[in-house]
Amino acid sequence: MVSVTTRIGQVKQPRGGYINPRDLSVVELTDGIQLHPAENIHATLVGLAVDYLTRFTLGTSLEEAFAISLRGARNVRELDYAMELISGINGLDDHSIENACQLVGFDVAFRNSLAAYTPVQSIQPDHFTISNIRTMVKRVIVFSKKYGPITKNGFTFEGGYNQTITTGDGDFLTETGLWDLKVSKSGPTNKHTLQLLVYYLLGLRSLHDEFDDIKELGVFNPRLNRVYVLPIKDIPSDVISEVASEVIGN
Incomplete structure (x- = not known):
């Protein structure tokens, strides 16, 4: 079995990535809470x-x-x-x-x-790890109210998989957005942005018609309390075609 993340790790992306993370707009959400710097x-x-x-x-x-x-x-x-x-x-x-x-x-x-x-x-x-997890879950709930409602979570792509990618599951869908949840200490990388695009393309190929309404790809990082968003219309058509053919395949 080859998952989406495994496949992305095999791919050599162009300089900056198929989608440069710097192309995502960033929105800061603030709650005045500082997470503990270390987890065990x-x-x-x-x-x-x-x-x-x-x-x-x-x-x-x-x-x-x-x-x-x-x-x-x-x-x-x-x-x-x-x-x-x-x-x-x-x-x-x-x-x-x-x-x-x-x-x-x-x-x-x-x-x-x-x-x-x-x-x-x-x-x-430990206490600090538990406290951080609690805060991050609460932040995702706040995010879901601001950018949601969340229409689907833990979604898969039945009908969209092939011999190149046989498994993979995404985090959240809203009415017009496909979202990934990351808790890293830094912002999205080009692997994360490629993962989002692959999820979207697999969704379009799948049996699930809700992907037809998706208009933006995004990452929410509750550790940083930041939202990263990219409208799909801003992704060049040649990039979409190349990822479809070279990363996903037929």
Whole structure:
């Protein structure tokens, strides 16, 4: 299986990228809160916890929000423990966030390989990490009210995959926007912007007609509390054609 992110890692982009991140407009959202500079668990786990807890907070069932985590747990025969963790997630209290951080540790057993999995019991977020995750989830909720409503989360591209890209799932759709959630300490890279464009093109090829209404691609980074947006009409047609043919293929 080749995912969107794996495929993008294989591609040599032109100088500056197919879409230069500097072409995105930036909007600062302010809440007066300073995140703690250090977290004691891997950034990937933090990002997944923020993503899935946001989906749950916005109304998605726990089983659906943490679906990939549960698949990973099943692969390592730890589904009972995963269900125990999921039963302890009730909101954004400390215990719920601790459980979410352990639960997303199962993702690697589905997304990558069984060999990459390490027991999730070792994932013990400290007070500062828990506080940061809580703040970032709340920031995504504020973002969703300003730029939403969010019409779909955790979307996939049935009918759009091919032999080059066989898997991939995006974060959020609004009525006219396709959004990716990033919690990195810096702004988007050209890999991130290419990922957005590939998601959009896969969406157009898919069975889902909601992608026909998408007019902008964007990244929201709740760590930086910044919104990055690019209207699709501003992407040169030759860039779209080249990405469709050379990155995605037939």
